[in-house]
Each structure stands twice: as C-alpha cells, then as structure tokens.
Amino acid sequence: MNLRKYLKVYKNFLHTSFASELEYKTNILVDLITAILSLIGSIFLLSIFFQNNGYIGGWKFEQALIIQGIYTILNGITNTWFNPNLTEIVKHIREGTLDFVLLKPIDSQFFISLKKINPSGFLEIMLGFFLLFFCIRINQINLNLSFLTLSLITIICSICILYCLWFFISTTTIWFVKTWNAIEVLRSFLYIGRFPLNSFSFSLRVFFSVFVPIAFITTIPSEVFLGLSQLWKILLEVIVATVFLITSRKFWLFALKFYSSASS
Amino acid sequence: MVQNIIDVKNLSKSFDISSKEPGLKGTIRHFFRRQTKKLKVIKDISFEIKEGEIVGFLGANGAGKTTILKMLCGLIYPSEGSILVSGYLPFRRKENFLKNITLIMGQKQQLIWDLPPIESFYLNASIYDIDQFEAKKRIKKLSEMLEIDEELFIPVRKLSLGQRMKSELLAALIHEPNILFLDEPTLGLDINAQRNLRKFLQKYNKETNATICLTSHYMKDITSLCERVICVHEGSISYDGKLDQLLKKLSPVKEILIVCRSEDDATKLENFGFTVKNKIKNEITIKIENNNITSSLKTILNNFDIEDLFINEPPIDEIIGRVLIKKNYDF
Numbered sequence: 001m002n003l004r005k006y007l008k009v010y011k012n013f014l015h016t017s018f019a020s021e022l023e024y025k026t027n028i029l030v031d032l033i034t035a036i037l038s039l040i041g042s043i044f045l046l047s048i049f050f051q052n053n054g055y056i057g058g059w060k061f062e063q064a065l066i067i068q069g070i071y072t073i074l075n076g077i078t079n080t081w082f083n084p085n086l087t088e089i090v091k092h093i094r095e096g097t098l099d100f101v102l103l104k105p106i107d108s109q110f111f112i113s114l115k116k117i118n119p120s121g122f123l124e125i126m127l128g129f130f131l132l133f134f135c136i137r138i139n140q141i142n143l144n145l146s147f148l149t150l151s152l153i154t155i156i157c158s159i160c161i162l163y164c165l166w167f168f169i170s171t172t173t174i175w176f177v178k179t180w181n182a183i184e185v186l187r188s189f190l191y192i193g194r195f196p197l198n199s200f201s202f203s204l205r206v207f208f209s210v211f212v213p214i215a216f217i218t219t220i221p222s223e224v225f226l227g228l229s230q231l232w233k234i235l236l237e238v239i240v241a242t243v244f245l246i247t248s249r250k251f252w253l254f255a256l257k258f259y260s261s262a263s264s
Numbered sequence: 265m266v267q268n269i270i271d272v273k274n275l276s277k278s279f280d281i282s283s284k285e286p287g288l289k290g291t292i293r294h295f296f297r298r299q300t301k302k303l304k305v306i307k308d309i310s311f312e313i314k315e316g317e318i319v320g321f322l323g324a325n326g327a328g329k330t331t332i333l334k335m336l337c338g339l340i341y342p343s344e345g346s347i348l349v350s351g352y353l354p355f356r357r358k359e360n361f362l363k364n365i366t367l368i369m370g371q372k373q374q375l376i377w378d379l380p381p382i383e384s385f386y387l388n389a390s391i392y393d394i395d396q397f398e399a400k401k402r403i404k405k406l407s408e409m410l411e412i413d414e415e416l417f418i419p420v421r422k423l424s425l426g427q428r429m430k431s432e433l434l435a436a437l438i439h440e441p442n443i444l445f446l447d448e449p450t451l452g453l454d455i456n457a458q459r460n461l462r463k464f465l466q467k468y469n470k471e472t473n474a475t476i477c478l479t480s481h482y483m484k485d486i487t488s489l490c491e492r493v494i495c496v497h498e499g500s501i502s503y504d505g506k507l508d509q510l511l512k513k514l515s516p517v518k519e520i521l522i523v524c525r526s527e528d529d530a531t532k533l534e535n536f537g538f539t540v541k542n543k544i545k546n547e548i549t550i551k552i553e554n555n556n557i558t559s560s561l562k563t564i565l566n567n568f569d570i571e572d573l574f575i576n577e578p579p580i581d582e583i584i585g586r587v588l589i590k591k592n593y594d595f
Contacts, residue, residue: 002393005390005393008390009387009390009391011390012386012387012390013387015383016376016379016383016384016387019378019379019383020376020377020378020379023378023379023419024378095372096372097372097373097374099334099339099367099369099372100367100372100374102338102339102357103337103338103339103357103362103365103366103367104362104388104391104392105359105360105362105363105391105392105393106391257341259339259340260279260340
C-alpha cells in the first residue's frame, strides 16, 4: 500500500468534505447547537438517575460522568466519520454508485469509510474531552504515562469495535439491500453505553459483552480512567477489537463477490 | 497487426431473481417464503475486440448489454467462461487494470454534488496518483476538447444535464484510460449536447487510440461512432459484425421518389421496368436495389425529363428495431 498516496487522498477527502459542508452554513450552526444541547441533556438525565441514590452499580455520579465523556467522544467520532460514510454504503449499494468506488485504484473500504466527514462532530469530540478533563480533576485522577497509554489504547479499541459493528451491518446491505433499521438498533444500543455495565442485570451484562460488545466500548476505558480496570479486561478489549477489524475486512472482501450492482 | 484488447470466451452470468405474486396474500407469502429462481441473463457468449475499436452493444431493455459491460470492467463476477481485458482478469480489479479503464454511466454520477466539478477532478487525480501539475495540464486539455470552461467552477447541482455529463466525462478520463466503457452516455441529453459528446468521443478515440465499448438506445450514437456492433438478444449474441453490412442486409432496397415534368413522363417511367411502389399524378416512387442505385439513376436522368428526385433511406431505428427482436442473424 502506497502510504503517501493514501495520505494525499485523505487530505483531499477532508478538503472536499469541509467545502461541501461549508456550502450550508445554517446546517452547521444547527448541528453545533444540537451537539451542545445533547450533552447538557445527557448530563441532566444522568443527574436525575443519581438524585435519590448516590451510587448506581457501584459508580458515583462523578465517576459515571467519565463514561458520559467517553460516550460523547465516541458519539462525536460516530457523527464525524461513521454516520456520513457508513450510512452512505447502503445508498451506494441500493443505487449502484458503488461501481465508481470499486473501479478506482484505491482500497474500497478505505474509500467508503473515510470519504466524508461532518465537521460539526468535532465539537462533540472536543466537548467530550473537556468533560473528561473535568472528570480527571473532580475525581482527582493522577495523570501518568501508563494511565495515558492505557486510556489511549482502550479508546482506540472502542473506536475500532464501534466502527466494525457499524461496518458489518452496512456490508450486509449487499445481500439485504436495506438495513437502515439494523443501524438504528445499533445506535439505540450505543445509548446504553452511557451507563456503567454493572448497573444492568447479569443477563444484560452478558448480552452487551458477548453479543453486542457495547460494554467494551465505554465501560472498560472508563474503568481505566478510574484505576478500576484489570489487565485481562484491557487485553480482552484489544483482542476483541483486533478480531473485529480482521473479520470486518474479510467480511467486506467476501461480500463484494456477491455485489451485483444496481440495474441501469 | 492490431492486438485483441478484449477477449471473451463462453461467458455466462446467472442471477438469483425473486418473484412476487400481486396482492396482500402474495406480499405476505413473499415476505415469509421468498421464492427465488436462477435466471441466466448472459448465455455462453464469445467475442473479441481489437485495440482502438469502437464497438456498439445493441439490445432491447434487459437484453444483457449493461451486464456484459459490468463484467468487462470487473464489477460483476462471471458465472462461467473467461474474460481477458488488456491481459487482466477484470474481476480481480488489479490496480494497473483499473488505471487502464473507465466506466461512464449516463444515469449515475460520481461528481460531488455540492462542489464545482474541478474539486472532483483533483480528488480523482490524487486517487490515480497524478501530481497536481500533471492533473492541471490534463484538465486543461480535456476541458478544451469538451468545450467547458466556466462550468468547472460552478457547483455540480447548478449545472445543466449536458454540462454535468461533460464534467462526468472529464472526471472519468483524467487518468487517460485505454479502454472506455460507456453505458448510455447520451441519456437525457438534448440534440446539441448529444452531438458534442459524440464529436468528443470520436476525437478522443482518434487522438489516443482508446478502445470504446458503448451501449446506447440512440441510434445516432451508434451510427456515428461505431463501425462494428454486437447485438444482444436475451443474453445471447444475435449479430456481431460491421454496422453497414447489417444495414445493407436488412434493408437491401432504397425508395426513390421521382417528380416528373409531366404525367406522361411518369407513366412512361412506370412502364420502364422498375419496381413501382406507387404513382400519384406526376410523382412516382420506385424501389431500387442498393447495388444498382448509380446505374439506375443514370438511366432515369438520361431518358426522362425529371423535375426533382428524393432518395429515402429507411429509418435506421426501424431496421435496428427489427434486429433487436430477432434471435439470430447469420450473414
């Protein structure tokens, strides 16, 4: 793979996406306001849950805010990259415009996963980081190199798992043509990621760890922040992320053999 | 000797097609127990295309032209048979193969809708690993050939269909491909835009010796661009050869309307031995075989007092229409 070429193409993706979005100024403004209001609403909702009971699943409100911070960062990444690109796969397949992607001398997964960005998602990512820094202060977390490394690894793994889950569903469009509903279900599962895994019953914990690994996405990075995480959990998240990445790649290449293109 | 650039042998393609009965009952049955059947859309076809050739694929809707084109460019896996395009197996979609070909579809677009076409050109240039200086040079050359200038800087959504199609062509040709697959490129364009596009393709073919495979329902596209046509009928090739030969065979006679100076002359001409279609006063319509046109016209002009004369070519759409519904043409 020619890294220089891919970097150049990505630079052009960024440029064209920004330019396309900036064509609609009001839309950007509305998106930015929505991001701020959505975060305020989520924190408010969380505070209601903790109003009568100081602890949920063994987590204090100040600790649960870390999960909210990580969730906001991931949601920002979802809105910046996954939502504009991965939902577009369904459109590409339904309308047959995937033809143009497949005929370009560039990796098709790279192209359809990164072609667009939604700049307003950046604000959410920034707000998420602000919330995390705030949590680091109020929870008196000691910042050191191993803490930062582990946090970074777990957050990157979370992004990979989230991407793969979404990409899996979008890829099935090649057979099922319409998968909007499945993506909506995934998004609603993601909302669950705002709460600590321990706050759910045993069966739900198993479901959100094994079948739809939402638990890995927010809870494990949050545990790392609070120094509560065990090494095996971090390793497990790394393994899950790696397996997901490899499988999603193989699944995409396998699915392309069944692509029949839309009729003209 | 000119090399074969496309080599297709015993190619077949089958799709699983689901069918649904009408009404609510049919819909419910279709939802729970979908019945699919294998439909062979391309049936054991073979052909070769030489470098620099312009070949028109003719066929009724659903005959399989687009499926053939999509298999040639590597978008669809063939079920049986072999395809070699420029020495590559297309469905492997190797980088060097993809740099050699392009696909243009009249009803689908790759340009970024909200931005001027120039942005899509530079994006494509980076995908094909063309540096900015070279890309600029190619955009200038192609935009001159396509006669577009200001349109390059206007958002795609504000361009007319004709301007958009020209921009689509430029985006698809920036990497200077050797093989062009065009699926109804003039669809929906007005007469002038169609003519300009044809002019451009002729010029491009002449200057670069690119091979062009084209499907179109506009006969003018086929007659002005393609020397050779491949007629596809229900997934099989019904004719593969020169277009003029097909037309001659299908329409061996021409109708000639002769306006004589007097009714007497028309009567004399009627009895001269030509096949007469009809005669109204001093106007007479005769049928002459294509091979005898020159000699017959000489005889008429030398022996009769003629006021005016019209040679009626049979409408090409009508002739080709006959080809499309027939299974086989062997000449």
